Amino acid sequence: MKQPHHSKLTTKKFALRSIMMLLGASLVSIGLEIFLVPNNIIDGGIVGISIIAAHLFHLPLGAFLFLLNLPFLFVGYKQIGKTFALSTLFSVFVMSVGTTFLHPVPPITIDPLLAAVFGGIILGIGVGLVIRSGGSLDGTEIIAILFTKKSPFSVGEMVMFFNVFILGSAGFVFGWNNAMYSLIAYYIAYKMIDVTIEGFNESKSVWVISDKHKEIGVSIISRLGRGVTYLNGEGAFTGDDKKVIFCVINRLEEAKLKTIVEEIDSAAFLAVGNIHDVKGGRFKKKSIH
Template sequence: MDAKTVAPITHKRTKKRRIALRALGIIIGALLVAVGLEIFLVPNNIIDGGVTGVSIMASKLTGGPLGLFLFLLNLPFLLIGYKQIGKTFAVSTLFGVVVMSVGTNYLHHVPSLTDDLLLSAVFGGIIIGIGVGLVIRAGGSLDGTEIVAILMTRKSPFSVGEMVMFFNIFILGSAGFIFGWDRAMYSL
C-alpha cells in the first residue's frame, strides 16, 4: 500500500475517536452536574447560577420537573449559539443539555447525601464545577448564560467569567425572595 490509501483511513479513525472522546466528556460532565444538582443542591434549596438557577426556581414555584425547565429555558440560547458561534458548539451544547436534563429527572427521587447546608453547597459546587469544566473542555456548554456571555465579550471589555458573575448576581438575588436569604448566600 502506498501512503495515499492509508492516510484517509487513519484520518477517519482519528476523527471518530476524537468525536467519541468529546461525547464521553460531555456525558460524564453533564451527569456530574445532574448529580451535583439533584443529590446536593436542589434537595437543600440551594441554587446554581445562570439558566440552571432560573430552572431550579421555576421548578420550585410550579412543581414541574427540573429537567424539563433545564431543556426548555436553554433552547433559545442554543439557537443563538448555533447562529453566532457555530454548529459544532450548538450540537455539543444540545447534547450536554439533554444528558443533564435526563440525568436530573432520573436522580430527582434519590435522597440527598447530607442535610448540612455548607457540605451541600461545597460538594455540590465542586461536583458541578468539575462537570461544567469537562463539558467546556469537550467543546460544549450546559447553560445559556455562558453563550450570552461569550457573545457579549466580543463587544465588551469584560471577560466571560465577569459577565456570568454579573448575570448570577441578579439570579441569586432573585433566589433570596424564593428560598430565603440564607439559602441565596449558600448558593454564592
C-alpha cells in the same frame, strides 16, 4: 493509507469527547439533584433560573433546564457553529434527563454547608468536562459573549453580573441563608471548573506553525470568524523560514480550532495560552460564524 487512519483518529476523538460530555453532564445532574436542589441551594446562570422556576411552579427541573436553554442553543448555532450547538444540545439533554431520573433519589446530606461544598465540587468538575470537550451547559455565557461585542465589559464581568442577580433572587425564594450557601456553591463550582480544564480562561492566544499556514488561516477565518496574523519565523535548528499564525479566540472556540488545525495538518505545532485581558483591534466586535 493515511486517510483511513485519520478517519479513525477523528472517530476516536469524537467518541472520547462524547463520553466526556456524557460523564460531565451526568456529574452535573448528580450535583444538582443529590446535593443542591434538595437543600434549596442554586447555581448561577440558566441552571439557577431553572431551579427557582421548578420550585415556584412545582414542575420537573429537567423540563426547565432543557426548554430555557433552547433559545441559547439557537444563538450558539448561529454565532459559534453547528458542532458547538450539537455538543451543547447533547450535554443539556443528558443533564435534563439525568435530573429527572435522579429526582426521586434521597439526598446524601441535609446539611446545607456540606451540600454546598460537595455539590459545588461535583458540579464544577462536570461543567469543566463539558466545556473542555467543546460544549456548554449554560446559555448565559453565550449571551455574555454577544453583549461584550457592543459593551466595554468582559465576558467574565457580564457572567458575574447575571449570576449576582440570579443568586440574589434566591434570597427572596429560598431565604437569605440559602442564598449565601448558594454563593458558596457557586464559588466552589467556579474554581473547580478552572481546575478541571487547567486554567481555562475567557480568552486564549493561539500560535500555529505549519507548512499549510494559508489553508489553516483561511479555515480559521471562514469557520470561526476570527482574524489571523501571519508572522515571519525562522527555525533555530534548520534555519528554514517559517510562517507563524497568531490569533485570539474565546474559550468556547478552542476545541473547534484544534479540530481545524488537525484536519488540515496533523503534524502542525500548536500552542494555546491564557490571556487575562484583550483590548483594541476587532476581537470583541468580530462576529462568529
